[in-house]
């Protein structure tokens with residue numbers, strides 16, 4: 007009969023042939039590698055760059071992208087895409103701002119000032135609701151994810167503009183006598199010198215890692231993205247999974263909206279415009295496949311740091327805004343280029359059936 | 375047997391050979407110094423267990439993978455192909471074990487993919503369509519050239535794959551399990567085509583796990599075992615027993631249905647079920663069937679008889695247009711697939727690439743996908759419990775793999791099939807639906823699967839086993855249902871003859 011033990015060394019145990027191993031390490035840790043290159047280059051170009059203070063500032067910028075990117079990653083793992091996160095961020099920020107101004111309840115003829123915690127919960131619920139709209143459109147009404155979330159991108163942005171008439175809420179501090187102070191806590195406070203926004207990102211990343219690697223839901227996400235038909239026939243609730251990931255992404259966007267408007271102490275209806283593209287870029291730089299099924303939180307976080315540290319570095323050394331855009335684009339393309347090398351070239355013995363074989367790559371990863 | 379070649383004495387001449395070919399995937403040795411000859415104008419058949427290295431050797435000959443060492447000789451000269459296009463230009467074409475069609479394209483476009491017939495102004499679609507039609511006629515298949523491949527049944531897709539290889543007019547044609555989804559009639563047609571090709575001087579390599587069937591067409595038999603060539607002989611010197619002995623080391627048959635126990639209550643009851651396809655036609659037409667605990671029922675039928683549609687409907691994919699499905703007396707018609715699996719109703723789907731495997735996940739995660747609940751403690755999965763479950767599944771269905779962490783694409787075709795079976799067995803079903811589960815698995819593994827089914831049946835598992843191989847029905851079933859055009863056309867006990875079954879399916883009796 008068949009001998010299962012003959013090949014026990016494993017497909018993984020590829021023979022180490024010097025140079026090839028280095029190439030593999032560079033490819034595998036390429037986002038990490040890129041991050042180090044960015045830090046080294048900018049530290050040489052500018053004395054301010056390499057300082058704790060600057061890192062903390064940059065980290066709180068990265069927190070916004072990182073929050074969006076983790077939500078985006080989970081969506082992309084199922085083979086979808088969420089273009090609406092930037093608008094959701096903007097709308098949620100505006101709604102939080104409106105709630106901080108007080109809600110006028112006409113029957114009672116008085117103005118009700120919800121406390122900050124209520125604002126946070128309501129805003130997250132709104133983000134989740136927008137995600138649910140995306141999810142239902144995609145899972146039940148069979149609208150392609152790209153189209154559904156593109157529509158929601160416009161709608162959410164439009165509603166944000168309608169709500170505010172295009173104006174920005176500036177007064178988010180609250181007043182002690184109304185009992186709604188503390189909104190700036192998210193954006194300004196630090197804990198052992200680390201901005202709260204960054205801690206929120208870390209917490210969310212840990213939740214995402216556990217969710218993806220240690221729960222049934224994580225398995226559902228990866229299998230839905232890998233082959234939805236097979237997953238469904240194996241009893242994976244594909245529709246539920248699809249809706250859940252968009253809800254998750256919407257909540258992430260809402261949290262990002264709260265952190266951003268808290269950092270800025272203002273909430274404008276155009277906040278977060280094109281952030282969805284930055285989030286997608288972070289996910290892709292982090293090694294996830296846009297076709298679904300492959301990717302991990304560690305890579306995505308690194309991707310967010312690469313993009314954040316790059317753009318802040320360009321600002322610090324005084325590169326013009328136009329060139330910043332060009333550089334960022336080039337880095338994204340380079341990263342995707344490496345992606346194709348990783349997924350297509352490295353396992354030379356591709357089976358003819360066209361299913362890529364990635365013996366060394368385990369989709370699930372742990373937080374760096 | 376009419377298939378015996380009259381030209382057998384003209385052998386000896388090798389048009390293409392592999393000399394001392396070895397192939398390593400990392401540290402896994404797939405081929406170990408193999409010498410292999412393709413005889414001009416004859417059929418060389420390659421036998422071997424799952425994972426023996428057959429497909430690997432063929433991919434090397436067709437220029438898809440380079441050998442780690444050794445050389446390939448074509449027309450007496452060493453050659454080195456850097457791509458399959460290069461091999462095709464030298465007259466070598468291959469029918470892949472796993473279908474390699476673009477589902478979103480039409481039959482015509484698939485057949486001429488990469489070799490479009492160009493004119494000054496573009497592609498000559500009319501000519502392509504005409505040639506496609508001619509190929510379909512040669513294969514006696516009623517497929518419109520403009521049909522999208524994704525709308526075809528698996529067997530028809532395989533026909534398209536064959537047609538594509540034929541359209542190249544190559545002089546060496548490699549067929550890696552071309553008949554795994556074909557019915558007996560279609561196999562006969564294919565054999566007619568092969569004989570015709572032979573008479574035109576085309577050399578053919580043929581791989582199949584349907585040993586008897588393959589013997590009909592073989593001129594030379596070669597056996598691979600664990601990457602070594604263990605035996606070769608011309609047709610006149612061999613028989614079925616020789617192949618099995620050389621393949622697996624001893625001789626055994628597939629056994630007979632388990633006996634000596636009483637069936638339990640009705641486990642699955644299919645009641646007046648109707649399934650309609652997009653065109654509005656009833657593919658399953660008011661069908662009723664009851665299976666009792668411990669009973670193994672085979673559904674035999676031609677391609678398009680509605681077997682796959684019936685089993686998928688019972689498993690919960692798509693909606694029933696009419697009728698009910700009762701599991702141990704409970705109506706599950708409205709339940710989701712997940713709920714049915716939880717209640718003990720599992721399906722092993724027919725098309726492993728499309729419906730069975732998640733290609734981005736490892737062997738282990740594929741095996742455990744349908745029974746995640748079994749290793750979740752509280753909210754979290756337990757890696758250790760999962761590993762135990764995976765290891766047990768690997769052992770139970772004898773998957774030849776480096777371990778649970780290996781990529782699914784690193785497995786041979788038959789071993790991938792075993793993963794799909796193992797995955798559904800791990801759900802501990804009460805009713806198991808198997809749709810052509812023996813596609814691509816070797817006779818040892820088939821016997822192993824039959825033994826497993828028999829053992830579970832003794833413990834009360836009800837089984838519906840769909841197949842288009844008559845021999846399998848007789849080896850495993852207590853009851854044989856013949857399906858034709860969505861209806862039951864006959865029902866037999868275990869002591870029926872092959873001819874009776876085939877006649878009832880509306881199939882012309884071969885042999």
Ligand SMILES: Nc1ncnc2c1ncn2[C@@H]1O[C@H](COP(=O)(O)OP(=O)(O)OP(=O)(O)O)[C@@H](O)[C@H]1O
Nearest residue numbers: 399404424425426427428429430784785786787788
């Ligand atoms: N891309 C790959 N990476 C790693 N190992 C591989 C790869 N392709 C094949 N193998 C290994 O090589 C061996 C031979 O595989 P091959 O596909 O040639 O078997 P086969 O004889 O065609 O089997 P089957 O009858 O199941 O199709 C197997 O052990 C398989 O796991």
Ligand SMILES: [Mg+2]
Nearest residue numbers: 429471786787
């Ligand atoms: Mg094979």
